[in-house]
Amino acid sequence: MKRILPLLAVLLWTGSADIQAQTRFLDDRVTLSGFGTLGLLHSNQEHADFVRDIGQPKGAEQGWSSRIDTRLGLQADIRFDEKLTGVIQGMSQYHSSGDFSPELMLAFLRYSPDPGFQFRVGRLGWDVDLVSDSRYVGYAYPWIRPPVDHFGVLQLTYIDGADVTFKRPMGSDLIWARFFTGRTNSRAYLSDELYANFDADHIYGGHLNYETGAWRFRAGYTRIESDVDYGGTLADQVAQIPGFNTRRFFNAATGFEQLEVYSVGAIYNPGPLQLQAIWNRDILIRNEIWVDSAFVSAAWRFNDLSPYTVLSAVRTHDDRDDPLNSNIEQRTWGVGLRYDVANDLAIKTQVDRIHTHSPGLLWRNTDDSWNGGWSTMVSLGLDFIF
Amino acid sequence: MTRVMRIILFTLLLSAAAARADIAIVINSDSDVQQINRSEAINIFMGRYRKLPDGSVALPIDQTPLRARFYRSLVNKEMAEINSYWARLVFSGQSSPPQQAASTIELVDIITHNTNALGYIDSDQVPASMRVLMTLRE
Numbered sequence: 001m002k003r004i005l006p007l008l009a010v011l012l013w014t015g016s017a018d019i020q021a022q023t024r025f026l027d028d029r030v031t032l033s034g035f036g037t038l039g040l041l042h043s044n045q046e047h048a049d050f051v052r053d054i055g056q057p058k059g060a061e062q063g064w065s066s067r068i069d070t071r072l073g074l075q076a077d078i079r080f081d082e083k084l085t086g087v088i089q090g091m092s093q094y095h096s097s098g099d100f101s102p103e104l105m106l107a108f109l110r111y112s113p114d115p116g117f118q119f120r121v122g123r124l125g126w127d128v129d130l131v132s133d134s135r136y137v138g139y140a141y142p143w144i145r146p147p148v149d150h151f152g153v154l155q156l157t158y159i160d161g162a163d164v165t166f167k168r169p170m171g172s173d174l175i176w177a178r179f180f181t182g183r184t185n186s187r188a189y190l191s192d193e194l195y196a197n198f199d200a201d202h203i204y205g206g207h208l209n210y211e212t213g214a215w216r217f218r219a220g221y222t223r224i225e226s227d228v229d230y231g232g233t234l235a236d237q238v239a240q241i242p243g244f245n246t247r248r249f250f251n252a253a254t255g256f257e258q259l260e261v262y263s264v265g266a267i268y269n270p271g272p273l274q275l276q277a278i279w280n281r282d283i284l285i286r287n288e289i290w291v292d293s294a295f296v297s298a299a300w301r302f303n304d305l306s307p308y309t310v311l312s313a314v315r316t317h318d319d320r321d322d323p324l325n326s327n328i329e330q331r332t333w334g335v336g337l338r339y340d341v342a343n344d345l346a347i348k349t350q351v352d353r354i355h356t357h358s359p360g361l362l363w364r365n366t367d368d369s370w371n372g373g374w375s376t377m378v379s380l381g382l383d384f385i386f
Numbered sequence: 387m388t389r390v391m392r393i394i395l396f397t398l399l400l401s402a403a404a405a406r407a408d409i410a411i412v413i414n415s416d417s418d419v420q421q422i423n424r425s426e427a428i429n430i431f432m433g434r435y436r437k438l439p440d441g442s443v444a445l446p447i448d449q450t451p452l453r454a455r456f457y458r459s460l461v462n463k464e465m466a467e468i469n470s471y472w473a474r475l476v477f478s479g480q481s482s483p484p485q486q487a488a489s490t491i492e493l494v495d496i497i498t499h500n501t502n503a504l505g506y507i508d509s510d511q512v513p514a515s516m517r518v519l520m521t522l523r524e
Contacts, residue, residue: 035477075477082443087479106479115437115444125478133478140474167435172425174435211434271462301467340466385473 031077037138038382039069039145047370048363050354050377052145053152054188055096057195059364060377067094069145069381071136073105085110086122091136095157096187096195105136105158118165124180126156127207129263129278130218138383142274142299142338144350145379147312149332150278150293152362155224155259159184159203172212179206188256190326192364193234196256200226207263214270220263228256253323255284272301274308289318291328299338306338316360328360330372336379345384352377408523409456410509412516414501422519428461430504432471433481438502446484447505449493456506459522 041060043050049059052068060068071093078086089106108122125133132154135146145151161182168175181204189195205222230250239246251257265278279294292315299308311334316327336350356363356372411427413419418440422430429435436444449456457468475481487493493505494513509521 031482033476035473073477077476077482085482089477089479108479110479115435120479127478133480134474137473137477140470140477169429169435169437172423174429301464303464304466340464343465343469346466346470385469 029079031079032075033077033386034072034074035137035139035385036072036383037069038066039138040064040066040380041068042378043375044377045375047373048359048366048375050148050375051152051189051362051364052148053154054190054361055157055186056094057096057098057189057192057364058094061365069138069379070094071138073136075106083111083113085112093136096189103157116167119162120165121162122160124159124161124163124182126154126159126222127178128154128156128205128220128222128261129280130216130265130267130276131278137385138348138381139344139346139385142306142308142336142348143297143310143334144336144348144381147295147297147310147332147334148362149312149314149330150280150295153282153291153293153314153328155188155198155261155282156184156186156200156203161203174209174211176209176211177206178209180204188361189364190254190324190361191234191366192232194230194232194250194324195235196250196254197229197231198224198226198256199228200224202226205261214268216267216269218263218265220261220265222259222261224259224261226257226259228254250324252286254326255287255289258285259283260285274299274301274306287318287320289316289320291316304340306340308336308338310334310336314362316358322358326360327358328362329357330359330362331355344386345382348379348381348383350377350379350381352379407508407510408521409452409459409506410512410518411504411506411520411522412497412512413504413519414497415515415517417501417517419519420517424460424520427520431457431460431484433475433483438504442502445500445503447493447496447503448484448486449490449505449507450486450488451490452506452508455524456522459524 042064043060043062046062049061051059073089073091075089086109087106090102091105092100092102094100106123108120108124110120112118127133131146134140135151159182163178163180165178183201183203186198187195202225207218207220210217228251229247235246260283263280268275275298277296282291295310295312297310299306313331315329318327332352332354334350334352339347341347354375359366359372419438430444431446438444454465457463472483487496497503497505498515512518
């Protein structure tokens with residue numbers, strides 16, 4: 001809590017200083033903007049701590065916590081000429097290093113000689129599905145946080161590489177495709193005692209999109225090949241065993257070295273109604289394990305108020321005996337309300353009922369005796385852009 | 387009953403009289419583009435595909451005082467939703483919103499100096515130097 005107090009002070013100051021200003025222009029070439037969330041969560045779960053994603057080493061314990069949803073992002077958009085632009089974005093949030101240390105989230109050059117073609121090189125977001133590359137921008141979606149059952153298991157935050165995008169109109173519709181390749185490092189926590197460091201040196205994939213009227217459809221694929229090593233007290237204990245190859249042991253158990261992610265999603269947004277549904281399948285090729293995750297969400301705007309509901313689920317399909325207690329099976333039903341106080345400031349509240357059958361990667365500080373059950377999360381959030 | 391009918395009629399007439407002008411999407415009259423349809427207007431102003439029917443790159447300009455009326459009319463969305471839409475695209479590095487003109491005078495100035503710039507204006511204020519590509523009924 002001590003660490004995040006200065007951040008909260010900065011967020012409050014930033015939020016109140018110039019909340020009406022959308023952007024600030026520096027001679028039209030550089031645009032500075034930002035986004036942030038002040039999030040508070042109350043958990044009634046005494047046996048385990050709730051995390052937003054597998055990159056967070058600690059979760060929200062029973063009672064109130066502001067750790068998992070609070071963040072601040074700053075961005076500069078640079079226009080070199082009509083065809084060449086650049087983006088740099090830094091963000092502070094509670095992440096895999098166990099603190100709020102800022103990270104470079106985006107840093108790329110974009111060359112677009114024609115509206116139908118775009119080439120980007122540098123640090124890019126991972127847009128494996130329709131929402132993943134904007135999942136930290138609370139102001140952009142109705143919920144307090146993107147459904148944890150679905151987005152909590154995503155492995156990568158960004159990719160250092162390149163992508164190409166092709167767009168073609170078809171009558172009044174639009175079809176477009178993107179292909180990307182690159183590499184990245186990331187850390188995923190399997191439990192309090194074990195984490196995996198991904199040196200993902202071969203990432204490639206793409207997605208096909210179709211937009212017609214208020215509908216947007218996407219089908220996507222990503223393949224991630226990584227060198228993975230392991231840390232934490234469990235890894236240290238295993239390393240003490242003479243002649244034992246820790247890395248080989250854990251890689252055999254997890255199958256993290258080769259991953260494939262398939263995604264299908266649709267968004268329908270005709271005016272006040274917003275419907276979203278996305279399904280992902282993560283395949284751990286070596287062990288023939290796969291993780292299915294999905295959500296459906298509906299929001300309806302009445303003037304400044306947007307009530308919403310979201311249903312999500314995640315399940316690991318594994319014929320083995322769950323050697324690392326990492327398999328997940330969980331469903332969440334949430335209802336919430338977004339209130340747009342101003343055109344750059346929204347207050348949200350949400351109640352989630354989580355039914356956990358197997359906690360796996362998505363809970364921390366889990367009691368040995370806890371194999372799941374019902375949890376209730378009450379969240380409050382303040383999202384802003386400037 | 388007749389009295390009630392009169393009151394209703396009177397109210398309707400009043401509201402009709404109070405209605406503002408429609409909004410015209412305009413371009414420099416030197417442009418070869420004669421008209422655009424609603425889908426093309428949405429593609430251009432919402433950053434989906436910024437190409438004009440003649441193949442040239444479209445440069446959309448927002449006019450700040452008319453912005454809320456324009457997007458309510460074009461896509462039935464309030465400003466908070468439009469800002470939310472752009473927050474997703476801007477902070478994922480996908481696209482940028484239209485340039486902003488603070489007034490009709492600034493808009494006219496930009497469009498006068500750019501043949502591929504298009505903006506929107508009250509339909510009863512369209513200058514002779516501009517061509518109306520489409521009219522949004524309110």
